[in-house]
Amino acid sequence: MANQSEKRLAKNKEKNIKIFLYIMIAVNIINIGSKALKGTDIGKWDIFEFLFFSAVNYFTYSQISRCMEYGISYEGYLDIFAVNLFVQLTTSFSGVFWYAYLVVPGYFVFLLLKKCFGYFGKVNYVPTEEETAGGKDKKKKEKKEKVKYVKVK
Numbered sequence: 567m568a569n570q571s572e573k574r575l576a577k578n579k580e581k582n583i584k585i586f587l588y589i590m591i592a593v594n595i596i597n598i599g600s601k602a603l604k605g606t607d608i609g610k611w612d613i614f615e616f617l618f619f620s621a622v623n624y625f626t627y628s629q630i631s632r633c634m635e636y637g638i639s640y641e642g643y644l645d646i647f648a649v650n651l652f653v654q655l656t657t658s659f660s661g662v663f664w665y666a667y668l669v670v671p672g673y674f675v676f677l678l679l680k681k682c683f684g685y686f687g688k689v690n691y692v693p694t695e696e697e698t699a700g701g702k703d704k705k706k707k708e709k710k711e712k713v714k715y716v717k718v719k
Contacts, residue, residue, distance in 0.1 A: 579634040590623050593651050600658035619654040
């Protein structure tokens with residue numbers, strides 16, 4: 567009974583990794599099939615494009631697998647994996663979708679700025695006793711501090 571959660575995590579890992587693999591294979595088949603159906607010759611650019619997408623897919627897929635193995639978050643790798651597959655699928659039909667790939671460097675810039683502002687944006691402000699005191703305490707202190715003027719003859 568003690569290892570039930572570990573077994574469940576391992577089962578989910580295998581299931582999710584297979585899903586990612588099948589999606590990646592399907593997108594590659596669609597990409598290659600669309601290039602073949604266009605009837606144009608496959609040039610150096612098409613080969614470079616396929617190798618680039620394959621390299622990014624392999625890297626992110628292996629990192630997702632490793633993160634699942636260790637039980638850590640793989641959110642960033644999954645985002646890049648999804649954007650890469652989307653661009654690969656859509657560039658099969660139009661080259662305009664290469665501009666969508668600008669999301670990846672934008673994502674890294676976002677993470678960098680988030681980290682910088684998170685570091686510099688921390689406030690080390692400690693409120694004083696007067697600021698933390700409730701309304702009644704504040705009024706009592708104000709009454710005590712008032713100076714009464716006495717007429718001197």
